[in-house]
Amino acid sequence: MSTPVVTTEHVSKWYGQVIGLNDVTVSVPPGVTGLLGPNGAGKSTFMKLITGQLRPSKGSVKVLGEPIWRNPHLFFQIGFCPEQDAFYERMTGLEWVRALVRLNGLSDKEADEAATRALTEVGLLEAAHKKIGAYSKGMRQRVKLAQALVHDPQLLILDEPLAGMDPIGRRKTIRLIRDWGRAGKSIIVSSHILHEIESMTSNILLINNGRILAEGDVHQIRDLIDEHPHTVYVRAADPHRLARQFLNDVTGDDVRSLRFEPGAVVVETGKPDVFYARLTEMAAGGEFGEIEEVTSPDDNLQAVFQYLVK
Amino acid sequence: MSETPLLRPIPKAPGYLASALRVFDLSVGEMLWSRRTIFMALVVGAPVLISFFMRMLDALGAPIFHVNGTIMTGPAIFGLMIWVFYLRFTVPVLGVFYGTSLIADEVEDKTITYLFTRPIPRGAVLIGKYFAYLACTFFVVLPSVVIVYLAIVPMRGSLGASFLDLLKDLALLAIGLAVYGAVFAFIGARFKRPLLIGLVFVFGWEQAALAFPGYLKKFTVAYYLQAMVPHAMPNDSVVSLIQGIFHETPGLGESLVWLTLILLVFLWLAAVNVDRKEYVLEQ
Numbered sequence: 001m002s003t004p005v006v007t008t009e010h011v012s013k014w015y016g017q018v019i020g021l022n023d024v025t026v027s028v029p030p031g032v033t034g035l036l037g038p039n040g041a042g043k044s045t046f047m048k049l050i051t052g053q054l055r056p057s058k059g060s061v062k063v064l065g066e067p068i069w070r071n072p073h074l075f076f077q078i079g080f081c082p083e084q085d086a087f088y089e090r091m092t093g094l095e096w097v098r099a100l101v102r103l104n105g106l107s108d109k110e111a112d113e114a115a116t117r118a119l120t121e122v123g124l125l126e127a128a129h130k131k132i133g134a135y136s137k138g139m140r141q142r143v144k145l146a147q148a149l150v151h152d153p154q155l156l157i158l159d160e161p162l163a164g165m166d167p168i169g170r171r172k173t174i175r176l177i178r179d180w181g182r183a184g185k186s187i188i189v190s191s192h193i194l195h196e197i198e199s200m201t202s203n204i205l206l207i208n209n210g211r212i213l214a215e216g217d218v219h220q221i222r223d224l225i226d227e228h229p230h231t232v233y234v235r236a237a238d239p240h241r242l243a244r245q246f247l248n249d250v251t252g253d254d255v256r257s258l259r260f261e262p263g264a265v266v267v268e269t270g271k272p273d274v275f276y277a278r279l280t281e282m283a284a285g286g287e288f289g290e291i292e293e294v295t296s297p298d299d300n301l302q303a304v305f306q307y308l309v310k
Numbered sequence: 311m312s313e314t315p316l317l318r319p320i321p322k323a324p325g326y327l328a329s330a331l332r333v334f335d336l337s338v339g340e341m342l343w344s345r346r347t348i349f350m351a352l353v354v355g356a357p358v359l360i361s362f363f364m365r366m367l368d369a370l371g372a373p374i375f376h377v378n379g380t381i382m383t384g385p386a387i388f389g390l391m392i393w394v395f396y397l398r399f400t401v402p403v404l405g406v407f408y409g410t411s412l413i414a415d416e417v418e419d420k421t422i423t424y425l426f427t428r429p430i431p432r433g434a435v436l437i438g439k440y441f442a443y444l445a446c447t448f449f450v451v452l453p454s455v456v457i458v459y460l461a462i463v464p465m466r467g468s469l470g471a472s473f474l475d476l477l478k479d480l481a482l483l484a485i486g487l488a489v490y491g492a493v494f495a496f497i498g499a500r501f502k503r504p505l506l507i508g509l510v511f512v513f514g515w516e517q518a519a520l521a522f523p524g525y526l527k528k529f530t531v532a533y534y535l536q537a538m539v540p541h542a543m544p545n546d547s548v549v550s551l552i553q554g555i556f557h558e559t560p561g562l563g564e565s566l567v568w569l570t571l572i573l574l575v576f577l578w579l580a581a582v583n584v585d586r587k588e589y590v591l592e593q
Contacts, residue, residue, distance in 0.1 A: 052427075090343060
């Protein structure tokens with residue numbers, strides 16, 4: 001039996017009167033694990049606790065067998081990609097990743113090589129000398145991934161790494177995460193979209209209202225999702241043209257309804273797998289204009305959680 | 311039951327100072343080109359503009375340099391400007407605005423996560439950013455002093471004769487920036503609303519404590535800095551009022567010892583506080 005990469009025992013975290021995490025006892029095994037829950041469920045609090053950014057109000061958190069709070073040495077083995085879209089905007093991608101990995105004790109030359117390698121891995125080498133401030137949302141997500149993996153950590157902790165990416169970037173990143181998992185890295189990845197998590201791993205932790213509801217195989221709850229409509233927000237150069245294609249396509253029975261928002265179309269689908277596959281193909285073809293951003297609000301997942309909690 | 315090994319051989323971590331210097335490398339550019347630097351440029355730009363204006367008035371023969379029948383020389387005016395503009399205003403104000411924000415800016419910008427999830431002590435992050443603060447403030451403040459010196463001192467004075475005083479002034483201001491920065495780095499790391507506390511300290515506590523006789527003034531930074539001011543103030547003039555502040559000053563050696571002690575203790579306290587504090591980022 002393999003030793004867990006993360007263990008928490010009766011961990012609670014309060015922010016003043018607000019509870020972020022409530023008496024969570026969990027063991028995360030090696031491999032890829034998805035942390036799934038709606039916004040405000042406690043995912044980010046969990047991520048911050050297991051990366052030592054927050055101290056538990058109660059209980060203990062161990063990562064790779066050691067307490068993480070005030071134990072910076074562990075970060076030789078951990079790479080963290082945070083949720084927030086925050087950078088030193090004036091730096092180029094290469095400068096930023098290189099400066100961060102220098103904090104791991106690498107020499108200038110080693111840091112330069114490692115940063116170049118990481119940027120290559122996430123497909124950003126061509127934009128390495130561009131300022132981060134000029135990066136698209138997808139590129140910003142990828143440069144965050146690069147800084148997380150630049151020191152070749154054993155454990156990667158990724159907080160909503162696909163948020164705001166375009167369909168192609170999303171597909172590439174999912175493939176990267178699966179590859180890293182196959183290469184022997186342990187990965188904890190959070191999302192509020194079951195479809196995303198499911199495409200990376202079958203091992204999930206379900207979290208809601210600060211509690212772990214379930215852990216184990218994603219397929220056990222997979223069927224539930226089809227009973228609930230899934231909403232997808234697609235920001236595109238020409239949302240009307242895109243919408244026409246959603247409805248005209250012969251396989252268009254995956255779209256239940258759609259509505260327009262400024263610069264975007266919001267689609268309700270009963271078959272998220274089919275819809276996402278179709279969207280990716282449309283983005284790759286390029287004939288329907290640029291698809292800039294795809295996000296999914298969490299209300300569909302919330303419905304599943306409400307069902308589970310009942 | 312076989313267990314997978316959890317930890318690979320751990321690389322050697324950079325030392326505390328080496329970590330701080332790498333944080334310095336990362337931070338100094340961002341700090342120098344931040345909005346705060348515009349504020350700093352305005353603060354240090356004022357005495358420069360005033361010095362040019364005075365030089366112009368002097369060239370036009372305006373009688374503004376006659377105080378109680380005494381003609382003020384360039385070196386005396388320069389000394390007065392160092393005390394009034396720089397030591398009593400610019401240095402503490404920059405110390406407050408930069409020192410209290412060393413970590414707060416990273417927290418507000420949500421970039422602190424990248425620094426706190428690297429294998430370096432959190433305290434080293436603060437020290438590195440403190441070094442960046444010193445570099446930025448020295449880079450802007452000290453050249454402005456040199457410009458004021460070049461503009462003011464030639465008025466009935468000699469650049470060569472006052473050069474040693476300029477060097478002493480530059481050293482004094484550098485020490486002031488270092489000590490105030492350390493004090494406010496601690497206040498920034500320890501307290502909520504550090505800017506307010508810092509401004510009250512500079513414009514409330516320090517002013518009041520220096521005005522009262524007794525031991526209170528020993529709990530200010532300005533008390534020890536004033537002992538190092540190299541300029542003699544003119545007597546029988548309005549300026550002598552300001553000279554009153556210079557009474558009861560400690561010796562140079564004693565001041566240096568106390569300022570070093572204040573710097574080290576507050577910097578250490580700031581680093582310890584950052585090391586132990588958790589920072590909750592706004593969602």
